[in-house]
Amino acid sequence: MYSDKVIDHFNNPRNMGEISDADGIGKVGNKVCGDVMYIYIKVKDDRIADIKFKTMGCAAAIATSSIITELAKGKTLDEAMKITKKDVSDSLEGLPPIKQHCSNLAADGLHKAIEDYRGKR
Amino acid sequence: MKRIYLDHAATTPVDLEVRKAMKPFLSDNFGNASSLHSFGRDAKQALEESRGKIAEKLGAGPDEVVFTSGGTESNNLALKGVAFANRKKGKHIITSKIEHDCVLNSCKWLENEGFEVEYLDVGREGFVNLEVLGNSIRKDTVLVSIIHGNNEVGTIQNLKEIGKICSERDVYFHTDACQSFTKVPLDVGKHNLDLVTINSHKIYGPKGVGALFVRKGTRIIPWQHGGGHEFNKRGGTENIPAIVGFAKATEVTGEKEIQHMTGLRDRLIAGIPGEFPDSWLNGPKENRLCNNANFSFRHIEGESIVLRMDQKGIAVSTGSACSSHSLEPSHVMIAIGLKPEEAHGSVRITVGKENTMEEIEFAIESLREVTDGLRKMSPFVKNV
Numbered sequence: 001m002y003s004d005k006v007i008d009h010f011n012n013p014r015n016m017g018e019i020s021d022a023d024g025i026g027k028v029g030n031k032v033c034g035d036v037m038y039i040y041i042k043v044k045d046d047r048i049a050d051i052k053f054k055t056m057g058c059a060a061a062i063a064t065s066s067i068i069t070e071l072a073k074g075k076t077l078d079e080a081m082k083i084t085k086k087d088v089s090d091s092l093e094g095l096p097p098i099k100q101h102c103s104n105l106a107a108d109g110l111h112k113a114i115e116d117y118r119g120k121r
Numbered sequence: 122m123k124r125i126y127l128d129h130a131a132t133t134p135v136d137l138e139v140r141k142a143m144k145p146f147l148s149d150n151f152g153n154a155s156s157l158h159s160f161g162r163d164a165k166q167a168l169e170e171s172r173g174k175i176a177e178k179l180g181a182g183p184d185e186v187v188f189t190s191g192g193t194e195s196n197n198l199a200l201k202g203v204a205f206a207n208r209k210k211g212k213h214i215i216t217s218k219i220e221h222d223c224v225l226n227s228c229k230w231l232e233n234e235g236f237e238v239e240y241l242d243v244g245r246e247g248f249v250n251l252e253v254l255g256n257s258i259r260k261d262t263v264l265v266s267i268i269h270g271n272n273e274v275g276t277i278q279n280l281k282e283i284g285k286i287c288s289e290r291d292v293y294f295h296t297d298a299c300q301s302f303t304k305v306p307l308d309v310g311k312h313n314l315d316l317v318t319i320n321s322h323k324i325y326g327p328k329g330v331g332a333l334f335v336r337k338g339t340r341i342i343p344w345q346h347g348g349g350h351e352f353n354k355r356g357g358t359e360n361i362p363a364i365v366g367f368a369k370a371t372e373v374t375g376e377k378e379i380q381h382m383t384g385l386r387d388r389l390i391a392g393i394p395g396e397f398p399d400s401w402l403n404g405p406k407e408n409r410l411c412n413n414a415n416f417s418f419r420h421i422e423g424e425s426i427v428l429r430m431d432q433k434g435i436a437v438s439t440g441s442a443c444s445s446h447s448l449e450p451s452h453v454m455i456a457i458g459l460k461p462e463e464a465h466g467s468v469r470i471t472v473g474k475e476n477t478m479e480e481i482e483f484a485i486e487s488l489r490e491v492t493d494g495l496r497k498m499s500p501f502v503k504n505v
Contacts, residue, residue, distance in 0.1 A: 010425070011432060016498055027500075031462035034422055034450070038500040054500040058424040062498065 002059055003093035005067075010059040015069035017052045024117030026109040035061040039068070039109035043117055048072050048080055053109070060095050060103035064088050068106035077114050083107050124434040125480045129323075129412055130272050130300060130471035131438060135366065136325035142369040143327065146362040154359050155348065164361050171368035178371045179317060179334050180308040187333045187351045188364055192299040193223040194345075195318035195333040196266075198355065199295045200227040202341040203264050203316065204236055207293075211261025217241045217249050218456035219276070220268050221297055225452070228266075241267075245458050246405035247276030255286050264293045270301030273453040273469060274404030275413030277305055284313030293339060299323050299331075303374040304382075304411050315339050321363065325474075326370030330363035378474040382412045385472040385481050389414040392485045397492060403457060403467060410471075417459065417467045420502050421495040426468050429491040435484050437470045 002010075019040035029036040035057035042050035051072050053065040068088055072080045085104045089095045095104060126134075135143075146167060152160030154168045169183065176183045189195045204214060216228055218240045228238040239257050241249050249267055258265070265287050270277050280296060287294035295316035298307055302319040309317060316339065320331030335341055335354060347356015386409075394402045399419035418426065423439030430437050454464035470484070496502045 007428075010428065013498065034462065034465035036500055054498060056420055056499040056501060057422050059428050061422075062425060 001096050002063075003095075005091075005093040006059060006063040006095065009063035009066040009092065013053075013062055013066040015052045015073070016054070016066070018054060019050060019052050022052075022113075024113040024115075024120070026112030026114070026116060028105045028109040028112060029057070029061075031056075034058065035103050035105060037061060037065050037105050037109045039065070039106070039113045041072075041110075041113045041117060043077065047074060047076050049074075051110075051113075053106075058099070058103055060099040061105065063092055064095075064104050064106040065109070067091050068110050072110055077118070081111055081114055083110060122434045124436070125476070125484060126436045127470045127472060127476065127480075127484060128436045128438045129473040130410075130469065132322045132328065133325045133473055134475070135327055136370060136373045139326055139366045139369045139373065143362045143366040146365050150361075152361075154361060155350065164359075167361055167365050168359050171364045174368040175319075175332055175371055176334075178303070179319075180310050181334050182337065184352060185309075185334055185337055187335055187354045188359055188367075189331045189333055189355055190329055190357075190360075191322070191331040192221070192297065192318055192320035193331075195320065195331045196221065196223045196297055197227050198333055198341070198344045199316045199318060199335075200224065200264070200266060201231065202344050202354075203293055203295070203339070204231050206340040206342040207263040208236075211259070211263045212236045213259050213262040214238045214264045214266065215241065215254065215257050215262060215292075216266045217243055217268065219243050219247055219271050219273075219453045220266070221272060221299070224266060224268070224297055243276075243456050247271055247274045247453070247457050248405070248408075249278055249283070251279065251282050251286065254283065255290075258286070258290045258292055262290075262292050264295060266295040266297070268300075269296045269298040269307065270305060270410045270413075271404070271453065272300050273451060274415050274457060275300075275410040276404050277301060277408045277410060279408075280307070280312040280314065284311075287315075288313040300410055300413075303371055304379060309334055309336065316341075321367035321370055324370045325373045327363045327366045330360055330367045332367070374474065379411050381474060382472050382476075385476055385478065386412060386414050388478065388481050389470055389472075389485065393488065397489065398496070400492075403454065403459070412472045414470045414472075415467060416470075417454075417463050418492050418496075419463065419466060420499040421492060422465050423467050425495050426466075426488070426491055429495065430484075430487060433487045433491070435487055437468055437484075439468055 022040035023043045026039040055065040152164035154164040293315040315336040317334035322328040403415040450464035
């Protein structure tokens with residue numbers, strides 16, 4: 001049911017962990033539906049210098065969290081704001097239809113982290 | 122990689138003796154049991170011998186066993202067949218909130234057809250409250266249907282007491298015994314049962330065959346109409362090889378196998394909840410299916426556990442969310458009082474007679490690695 005890319009990111013998640021002095025944190029999802037995602041970003045010269053995630057959820061939730069850190073790293077904040085759910089799902093060679101709604105939260109998490117950073121300034 | 126199968130509540134491998142018994146009925150004795158010639162008579166003989174074996178196992182008469190295509194069909198026939206045949210007496214049915222989907226969805230369908238269904242609550246360990254059950258029976262109640270051994274949390278209901286209540290109140294009593302059959306003694310006489318669903322592929326028999334015990338005199342209408350097969354209760358040419366395999370499979374699980382599975386289950390129950398952080402056992406400690414263990418792990422999700430265990434070659438399952446069909450948490454987990462977020466983190470391990478203690482030790486060790494790894498990823502677990 002999952003693509004090889006999803007399974008790869010699920011088994012070997014990239015940039016997993018917390019950033020203790022993060023400049024912005026995006027928290028999305030809810031425990032009731034089973035997926036919760038925290039995205040931590042470090043910003044330098046308007047670019048995402050570092051990004052990490054922590055996720056409770058299914059393989060799709062973990063894989064989307066993992067891949068968004070790769071998609072966003074090094075991008076300007078404006079570029080990162082333009083990353084969509086579809087970009088995430090395409091980069092993972094697709095997600096099962098039922099997972100699109102519930103588990104594809106990573107783009108929202110990233111955008112919230114950026115908004116959190118911008119709000120603090 | 123060595124694979125370890127720990128999902129026997131989903132299905133079991135066909136036992137080698139069962140396969141041996143089935144083989145002559147594929148290409149050699151292939152007759153239709155309804156035919157008059159010798160091919161047909163041979164098939165008919167195999168059919169009736171098999172029926173006799175299964176009837177004996179249930180304490181039933183041979184003419185009270187109706188072969189079907191499996192547990193789902195048997196449950197559909199029991200519920201819809203009895204409901205429609207007795208609708209002049211009443212349209213009220215009682216069941217529980219922890220039934221298999223095929224019972225619940227048959228009930229929902231019956232509700233759409235004008236029947237009234239009461240879904241009884243269960244306690245934390247999954248038992249139906251007998252007093253509540255008794256009080257729920259009305260003048261127009263025609264059928265009580267309660268699952269014998271629960272497929273997710275392993276709870277074994279007190280059929281004897283439920284049967285007593287139903288018989289005193291003159292209400293038909295049906296049980297879905299797919300998970301418990303051959304593992305837990307079942308006697309249709311002692312338990313006052315009018316209808317019992319059993320199937321083959323949960324007991325080391327082939328898929329695609331099951332049976333419904335229908336007590337003589339029970340008012341039921343067929344759901345699949347055909348050429349008068351199965352005492353006019355279920356049309357369709359009997360699947361002889363599968364039926365022969367099903368009958369043979371009733372001999373596979375004896376006292377020795379039950380004790381072996383109980384030992385493996387108890388090792389899991391001793392080794393996981395309490396020993397693992399934020400974990401607990403779902404379902405009861407006593408009156409539990411000998412092969413069922415079900416655990417919840419806080420802050421992590423069941424599907425991730427199942428997939429990571431699969432990477433290690435170990436097959437377990439989650440009744441909870443994020444299956445390919447539904448994102449809803451398991452109705453059984455919710456019924457026993459788990460919060461949705463707790464239900465999402467549940468894993469079911471169901472052992473079989475062919476599993477070894479070494480496999481169980483390896484599974485516990487693997488589960489430890491998997492849950493530790495996922496906990497590290499969870500936003501609700503602080504890094505140490």
